[in-house]
Amino acid sequence: MTAGRQSSTRRRVIIIGAGPAGLAAADAALRRAAAIVLIDSAPRLGGQFWRHPSPTLDADESLQHNWSRFTDLRSSIRDNPAAEVITEGQVWAIDREPGRRTPRIQLATGPVDGPGRELSSLTGDAVVLATGAHDRTLPFPGWDLPGVVTGGAAQAIAKADRISVGGRDRARVVVAGAGPFLLPVATSLAAVGARVLGVYEAATIRRMSRGWLPRAPWLAGKSPELTGYLARLARHRIPYHPGHAVLRADGDDRVRRITIARVDDDWRPVAGTERQLEVDAVCVSHGFTPRVELPIAAGCRLTPERFVQVDAGQRTSVDDVYAAGEITRIGGADAALVEGGIAGHLAAGGAINDAELGGLFAAKRRLDRLADSVDDAHGIGTGWTDWLTDETLICRCEEVTNGRVRSALEATGSRGLRAVKLSTRAGLGPCQGRICGRTLEQLISAGGPLTDDAVIDRRPIATPIRFGELARLTDDQEIDNQGSDQ
Structure with a gap:
């Protein structure tokens, strides 16, 4: 089923995900006179980065970063008649329709x-994937x-409801992980x-120095942001401890x-340095897993x-x-x-050598070096498995322990x-391995590469x-504008 509202000559771009990448793609495609369908699973646009407060609360820009950029993007999309926005839209599958080059999006x-x-x-005519x-x-x-x-969950609650994890006023919270x-x-x-x-950062000062200092000239643009965060840590008297982890x-x-x-440097615990803290909550994030x-x-x-895998124009192998x-890096x-x-510019029919992309490519070169620094300075070390015990849960959905995984490998x-x-x-519970999958793969491959072609993300x-719902699905349904930004 396809929508027939676009003109026969205007390219139609389907964009999945309305965080920063998806919104920027939609805006760029509209500027190229394409028609766009922007789909997001949330009730409102912005993704995890620009998470909105609850409807009963006013927006608080102090908890947001670059909020004006979001409002500009939202306005340009919402006010354009060539834009169709579908919120609370769950893309549950992608398949191929016979005779078509582009994939078919299955939507609930x-x-x-x-x-x-x-x-x-x-x-x-084109699809932009921006699933984060x-x-x-x-x-x-x-x-x-x-x-x-997780750190993301704690921040989401703070932004949406202006409350802290911990369950009480002035809750004692530790933030730990890496990055x-x-x-x-x-x-x-x-x-x-x-x-x-x-804040307990697993990366040591030595490792962070190796990751950040060689690219310092390229990272000057991020200095004001970093200085701002450090100033807020100082204002709230929050100490920062590199080279420490929650065991x-x-x-x-x-x-x-x-x-x-x-x-x-490899995240292996140093014997004799353990100490305990009384807490009401702990927020832990060791980086991110792309949703692929x-x-x-x-x-x-x-x-x-x-x-x-993408080329310079964000084109995939399809x-x-x-x-x-974040699905590309x-x-x-x-x-x-x-x-x-x-991606939005090229999906709408633009060319990679168009003059309006020059500034974006220059920014991308600089930001790629920033990503290199994050990988080198804060990437997960190999020694973290030393803090596991046989009783440590690996898969929380199915309550599979580290010992059980190890026994299965041996047996x-x-x-x-x-x-x-x-x-x-392990990995077969309700989350389908989204939480434990990459960890499970690392534990299995510790003694050598995986011996099959199974992929936890497939x-x-x-x-x-x-x-x-599947029983109600018919081939002749037609999609209309089923949601709008609030």
Whole structure:
């Protein structure tokens, strides 16, 4: 089923994801006089980066970064008659319609848990994938306790509801993990009343210096942002501890204390440096995992690091399919905006040598060096497995422990992901391996490369869908404008 509202000569671009990359792609495509369909699963545009406050609260720009850029993009899209915006739209599958070059988007529109979603499909002349990423948290003993949350979840609650994790006023919170994202998480929590006891960064000073200093001339543009975060840490008296990691969490009905220790350059705990802190919550993020289920379904080739492979114009290995933002590399919102602008321009029929792309390509070169620095300075070290015990949960959905995974590897003599999943049920729970999948792969491949071609991100059904919804799906449904930005 396709929409027939666009003119016969105007290119129609389908954009999946309305965070920074998707919004920039939509704006760029509209500027090239294309018609666009912008789809996002949330009720309002902005993605995780520009998460809105609850409807009962006024916008608080102090908790947002570059909010004016969002409002400008939203206005340019909302006010353009060639733009169709579908919110609460879950793309549950991508397949191929016979005789068409571009993939067919299978869409369920309505509240994600609602029983009355409308199922439909649509196609266009080009597709831009901008599905983003989610937090990655390495397991440690007690990480399944209530009160242990991801950094992204803690920040989302602060932005949406202006409350802190921890369950009480002036909750004692620790922010830990790796990467620059820890800084906005800590400052957001402090702004909504949390008592942030410290930011514990696993990367050592030596490793951060090796990652950041060689590219310092290219990173000058980010200095004001970094200075701003450091000033807020100082204002709230939040100490920053490089070379430290959370080794375990303890408690009864929720987390009550954590054990922190120094780690070396490879994230291996340094014996004798352990100490405990009494906490109400701990927010942990060790980077991000790209959401590549839909790119895989579309047939896009991945890099060895499991990002979507793109060329200089953000084109994937599939004709007329583009990718932008965190699914091509974890580079932050600024990089996502640049990549989205390039992808939208070319998807709408522009050329890679068009003059208006010159500034975007220059910015991309600089931001690529920033991403290189983040990878080199804060990438996950190999020694983190030293803090695991046999009782540490790896797959929380199916309650599969590290010991069970290790026993399965020894019993089967296999280093295949499929064999371990089937013998332990790790990665087969409700989240389908989104939380534990990359960790499981790392544990299996510790003794050598994986011996099968199984990929944890290959999910033909990308989001849950009811059998009753599938039964209502017909080939002749027609999609209309089923949502609008609020």
